[in-house]
Amino acid sequence: MRAFWALVRRDLRLSARIGGGGLNGLMFFLALIVLAPFAIGPDLNLLARIGPALLWISALLSTLLGLDRLFQADEEDGSLDLLQAGSLPMLALVSAKCLAHWLTTGLPLALAAPVLGLLLALEPVQLGLMSAGLLIGTPALTAIGAAGAALTVSLRRGGLLISVIVMPLMVPILIFGVASANAPLLGLMEASTPLKILLGLSLACVTLGLVTASAALQERG
Amino acid sequence: MYRFANPTFFLALAGRLILPCALLAAALLGWGLYMIFVLAPDDYQQGASVKIMYIHVPAAWLGLACYGLMTSSALGSIVFRHPLADVSGKALAPIGASFTFLCLVTGALWGKPMWGTWWVWDARLTSVLVLFLIYCGIIALWEAFDDPLRAARPVAILTLFGSVNLPIVKFSVDWWNTLHQPASVFRMGGSTIDPAMLKPLLVMAAGATLLMLALYLDGMRTEILRRRVRSLQMKQVGQP
Numbered sequence: 466m467r468a469f470w471a472l473v474r475r476d477l478r479l480s481a482r483i484g485g486g487g488l489n490g491l492m493f494f495l496a497l498i499v500l501a502p503f504a505i506g507p508d509l510n511l512l513a514r515i516g517p518a519l520l521w522i523s524a525l526l527s528t529l530l531g532l533d534r535l536f537q538a539d540e541e542d543g544s545l546d547l548l549q550a551g552s553l554p555m556l557a558l559v560s561a562k563c564l565a566h567w568l569t570t571g572l573p574l575a576l577a578a579p580v581l582g583l584l585l586a587l588e589p590v591q592l593g594l595m596s597a598g599l600l601i602g603t604p605a606l607t608a609i610g611a612a613g614a615a616l617t618v619s620l621r622r623g624g625l626l627i628s629v630i631v632m633p634l635m636v637p638i639l640i641f642g643v644a645s646a647n648a649p650l651l652g653l654m655e656a657s658t659p660l661k662i663l664l665g666l667s668l669a670c671v672t673l674g675l676v677t678a679s680a681a682l683q684e685r686g
Numbered sequence: 687m688y689r690f691a692n693p694t695f696f697l698a699l700a701g702r703l704i705l706p707c708a709l710l711a712a713a714l715l716g717w718g719l720y721m722i723f724v725l726a727p728d729d730y731q732q733g734a735s736v737k738i739m740y741i742h743v744p745a746a747w748l749g750l751a752c753y754g755l756m757t758s759s760a761l762g763s764i765v766f767r768h769p770l771a772d773v774s775g776k777a778l779a780p781i782g783a784s785f786t787f788l789c790l791v792t793g794a795l796w797g798k799p800m801w802g803t804w805w806v807w808d809a810r811l812t813s814v815l816v817l818f819l820i821y822c823g824i825i826a827l828w829e830a831f832d833d834p835l836r837a838a839r840p841v842a843i844l845t846l847f848g849s850v851n852l853p854i855v856k857f858s859v860d861w862w863n864t865l866h867q868p869a870s871v872f873r874m875g876g877s878t879i880d881p882a883m884l885k886p887l888l889v890m891a892a893g894a895t896l897l898m899l900a901l902y903l904d905g906m907r908t909e910i911l912r913r914r915v916r917s918l919q920m921k922q923v924g925q926p
Contacts, residue, residue, distance in 0.1 A: 612847060616840040620830050629826050630844060633819035634851075636812070677847045684764075684839040 468553045469561050476565030480531075490527040490570040491577060497523040498581045509586040516585035517646030520595055521602075521639055524574045528606045529631070533624040535566055535614040536682065545682070555679040563604075563611045563675060571603030590649050594656050598642045598663060605667040608674025609634050615681035637666050693770055693910055700903040707900035714893030721886040738796040740887055744894040745789040749817065750855060752782025752898065756824075757849040760842035770906075772838035773913075775845060776828055777905030781898060783821035790814060813855040820848040834913065 501519050502512060512519075539545035548558055578599050579592040587595065613631035617623030641663040648656035722740045756778045762771030793811065794804045805811065827844055831837035 612844075616827065616844055617830065619836070623830070626826055626830050629819075630823040633816045633823065634848065636816055673847065673850065677843055680764075681840055681843045684843065 469557055472561040473565045476562055480569045490530055491573045493530055494523050494527045494574055513586040516587045518643050520578055521642045524599055525635060528570055528610055529628050532610045532614045532627050536618045540618050555683050559675050559679040563607050567604050567607045571607055575599035591646050594646045598645045601664050601667050602638045602642045605638050605670035606635055608671040612674045612677035615678035619685055697907055700907045704900050704903050707896050711893050711896035711900055714889055718886055718890035718893050726886050727882055735799045738792050740890045742792040742796060744891040745785045748894055748898050749782055749786035749789050752778050753852055756845050760845035763838050763842040773906050773909045777902055777909055779825050781901050786818045817851055817855055
């Protein structure tokens, strides 16, 4: 367990020291949200209607942002081999790296979402749901992304490929994330229903994603 | 069983099977088309546009079936580490992607006159589109590696990961009550399709399956030969 937390701390420190790491994703998120009203027009009703979708898509894109370096940086300088030879099993190793990635991307996004939701004229109840949905859903995005990153770890230019591989698999998370935030607006169902489905999906995706990522790293030739 | 796993034996077998498969596929598809356009009745509601079904449904079945086969190939590559399983997975990806694409296109052509729209974001349609995107991702990953031998493992893992989508595609019409009609051929309590339409459909499905088989065997044979050429070239250049 100490090795696990040491690895998390190492990755957090790395992301903080190399180019502001964690904050970059947040700035990207902010830039996307600010761009949207310019592209769509400042119609508040329209923005409120599509706001949750915009926030979720931005969150998805920000998660994808740093993925290509998630394992590659360690693979290139050999530290991944060292870690693999250490006491930590591969699955724990992957989990630690994903946890650090989520702490620097998913968590800040979930915390910032209510503030940015104000810019998109979301209802107060939607702001809370947005935050809750992102808190539940972003770990799954990270884990699925980690699977893509691990599969393309030995490729020079894997960045675009990761997105191609990973985005279709993120569709269910997106659907139920947006559905939960839109539920009070549309009034078709309780917001807790899609939120529970999202939670179940997220747990399944985290498990599958982490196992896939560690299998892919173990099999890397 | 192990004899079939020998690439040389497989090449000989495939070489003998491809032509009969292709001819039989052509015959069945020809017979099916004759039945569709001459014998089978028009639908009382849909008119002649129901004939799209005879292409659409087999394409959808095969799009799913190819992914199922690819999943078992992926298991073969990961568990038994057999090169023939890698080759099988690689040959299946473009075939499955093509059938899925065909299914989407014929579905859109059918949807326009019947539902009044080319496309709706209905559960079945969306999950089939996701299946197509996963196929594209798998093909892209195959192409991304310089050395096809090194691509096999990652692609196999991705294939297994993507197979989660298969049951979603299959059962999406039962789980979500949406525009696409529920399963009507293989269902509890028998098919709901009239025999006059079911028979041409099954003939078309058999023909399309044989076509898939011929393309599959040919794709595998080509891939094995391509790999042999590659290793010969490598030897010539003097690399191990």
